[in-house]
Amino acid sequence: MKMKTLVLFLLAGFCLCLTAPALAEEIKGKVVIFHAGSLTVPFAEMEKRFEAAHPGVDILREAGGSTKMARMISELGKPADIMASADYKVIDNTLIPAHADWNVRFASNQLVLCYTDKSKAASEINPDNWYEILARPGVIWGHSDPNLDPCGYRSLMVLQLAEKYYRQPGLYDKLLANRPLKNVRPKSVELVSLLKTGNMDYAWEYLSVAVQHDLKYVKLPSEINLGDYKFDDYYKQAKVQVTGKSPGKFITRTGMSCTYGLTLIKSAPNPRAAEAFLAYLLSPDGGLAILKEMGQPPFEPAWVTDEAMKKRLPVPLRGLVEVRN
Amino acid sequence: MKHVDPFVGLTLATSLLILAFILLPLVEMVVQPSVGDLYRTLLDPDVRRAILLSLYTSGLAAIISLLLGTPLAYLLARRNFKGRKLIESAIDLPIMIPHPVVGIAILSMAGRGHWLGGLLHDLGVTIMGSITGIVVVLTFVGLPFYLNTVKNGIEAIPPRMENISRSLGAGMTATFLRVTLPLAWRSMLVGAIMCMARAISEFGAVVIVAYHPMTAPVMVYERFTAYGLKYSQPVAVWLILTCLILFLALRVFSLPRRST
Numbered sequence: 001m002k003m004k005t006l007v008l009f010l011l012a013g014f015c016l017c018l019t020a021p022a023l024a025e026e027i028k029g030k031v032v033i034f035h036a037g038s039l040t041v042p043f044a045e046m047e048k049r050f051e052a053a054h055p056g057v058d059i060l061r062e063a064g065g066s067t068k069m070a071r072m073i074s075e076l077g078k079p080a081d082i083m084a085s086a087d088y089k090v091i092d093n094t095l096i097p098a099h100a101d102w103n104v105r106f107a108s109n110q111l112v113l114c115y116t117d118k119s120k121a122a123s124e125i126n127p128d129n130w131y132e133i134l135a136r137p138g139v140i141w142g143h144s145d146p147n148l149d150p151c152g153y154r155s156l157m158v159l160q161l162a163e164k165y166y167r168q169p170g171l172y173d174k175l176l177a178n179r180p181l182k183n184v185r186p187k188s189v190e191l192v193s194l195l196k197t198g199n200m201d202y203a204w205e206y207l208s209v210a211v212q213h214d215l216k217y218v219k220l221p222s223e224i225n226l227g228d229y230k231f232d233d234y235y236k237q238a239k240v241q242v243t244g245k246s247p248g249k250f251i252t253r254t255g256m257s258c259t260y261g262l263t264l265i266k267s268a269p270n271p272r273a274a275e276a277f278l279a280y281l282l283s284p285d286g287g288l289a290i291l292k293e294m295g296q297p298p299f300e301p302a303w304v305t306d307e308a309m310k311k312r313l314p315v316p317l318r319g320l321v322e323v324r325n
Numbered sequence: 326m327k328h329v330d331p332f333v334g335l336t337l338a339t340s341l342l343i344l345a346f347i348l349l350p351l352v353e354m355v356v357q358p359s360v361g362d363l364y365r366t367l368l369d370p371d372v373r374r375a376i377l378l379s380l381y382t383s384g385l386a387a388i389i390s391l392l393l394g395t396p397l398a399y400l401l402a403r404r405n406f407k408g409r410k411l412i413e414s415a416i417d418l419p420i421m422i423p424h425p426v427v428g429i430a431i432l433s434m435a436g437r438g439h440w441l442g443g444l445l446h447d448l449g450v451t452i453m454g455s456i457t458g459i460v461v462v463l464t465f466v467g468l469p470f471y472l473n474t475v476k477n478g479i480e481a482i483p484p485r486m487e488n489i490s491r492s493l494g495a496g497m498t499a500t501f502l503r504v505t506l507p508l509a510w511r512s513m514l515v516g517a518i519m520c521m522a523r524a525i526s527e528f529g530a531v532v533i534v535a536y537h538p539m540t541a542p543v544m545v546y547e548r549f550t551a552y553g554l555k556y557s558q559p560v561a562v563w564l565i566l567t568c569l570i571l572f573l574a575l576r577v578f579s580l581p582r583r584s585t
Contacts (some may be wrong), residue, residue, distance in 0.1 A: 076550075180537075197439070199453040243551065
């Protein structure tokens with residue numbers, strides 16, 4: 001009798017060992033992603049497709065101004081697996097090194113001036129007169145909160161660069177004088193609903209958001225739209241002061257081409273499933289293709305700044321990322 | 326041995342549980358910030374402005390509810406008409422609708438894309454990002470509380486009193502002002518307090534219609550997401566204390582005088 005039970009136990013243990021690798025393949029659980037508001041539409045599509053391919057996974061996204069979302073991780077200790085920011089610098093400043101080890105740049109974007117056919121002067125606005133129209137009394141235009149959202153301080157940078165590009169000294173102050181605080185919203189995508197309901201005439205948005213939400217937009221010269229890294233030296237002229245970690249403290253943001261960054265949070269509750277999602281996101285026929293078809297040019301491939309950072313990446317991601325200095 | 330009815334014990338136990346459930350989080354929030362944090366927050370002009378704005382807009386919402394809502398409350402209390410139950414259910418709708426939905430609904434009507442919004446814009450009235458907009462939202466969410474309280478209050482007054490007044494020759498208005506009102510003013514005050522209390526705490530609808538100018542609940546949320554608990558808790562504490570003093574005072578004022 002004792003021999004029989006021993007053999008049974010060994011057999012059970014053997015079977016378990018056989019199935020263990022199969023269990024290890026299965027990716028499941030919740031994956032919490034904090035991301036920029038402007039990534040909402042493409043990430044929703046990625047969520048749908050990834051969950052269809054991996055039914056055991058539940059992707060939970062929370063969107064907001066990237067600065068705000070990063071602070072939720074660093075200051076409030078909110079649990080998250082992945083952070084995707086509209087400005088990679090937010091990850092560098094707020095999350096590295098305490099909450100993250102690496103920062104993959106995966107997409108670009110540019111700023112455009114959005115409007116609808118209900119907007120005032122909608123029929124006459126063009127790339128040459130937009131700054132005159134925004135200065136007109138009665139025109140309601142806005143942007144997102146520079147303290148909480150990169151799109152906010154980027155909008156202000158565009159205005160500063162416009163002052164230099166169009167050679168109109170004082171233009172920046174003149175435009176801001178026609179933009180009361182009530183036209184500033186914490187998240188840039190909120191401005192979309194204000195435009196569509198006719199509560200706002202013009203709003204500063206990313207080109208991808210304008211495309212995704214079927215808004216009309218004015219495209220600006222590359223020198224001022226923060227969309228082309230070749231003009232980084234020109235963009236550097238723009239400087240915006242935003243609030244820091246506590247009331248009374250400030251940080252200066254310097255103009256640079258829009259570069260989106262992402263990272264895996266060190267204390268991620270579900271790193272395996274998160275890495276699988278990131279591998280999907282960064283693959284050229286997965287997430288990057290979705291970004292492209294939704295009007296947001298991705299970096300193909302995504303990149304990091306040095307070899308040391310590439311070595312710190314999780315194994316599934318190393319093949320999808322290149323080093324660019 | 327004295328026999329205590331288990332009913333007493335059970336009632337006491339559950340009552341203490343409920344009171345603890347309500348008071349514990351609030352006490353926790355009030356004692357967590359340091360005295361220094363509380364003092365610094367009080368000195369911040371933005372915080373004081375936000376709390377005053379909350380008091381002002383919710384007070385206005387209560388007054389509007391009182392002036393424009395009392396006739397409906399009177400009608401529902403006194404007259405039994407076809408569709409009365411439907412109207413009573415409709416009045417409770419603002420309580421059930423999720424707050425962001427309220428904000429979205431009001432904002433959609435306030436824009437140039439809507440006929441009413443277009444008209445308001447032409448008249449120079451803005452709802453988005455204005456005190457007008459905030460008061461509209463707060464009145465919407467506070468009305469049911471006023472209407473239900475006053476309706477119940479008027480129902481408790483015997484109609485006999487009003488009938489006597491009418492039979493003696495007084496008109497409807499005079500009867501209302503000289504008979505109904507003196508008997509109903511306490512429930513109207515309590516109704517206004519309920520309305521104001523509901524309005525002052527409103528967040529979800531206000532944050533959609535007007536992020537600026539900032540009411541106190543919006544500021545608490547903004548500070549929480551931008552800076553963390555340490556900077557948002559003191560604002561919440563001052564708001565709670567202000568409301569507590571205000572509502573306590575109003576309730577004391579509305580206590581019936583003890584008959585000799």
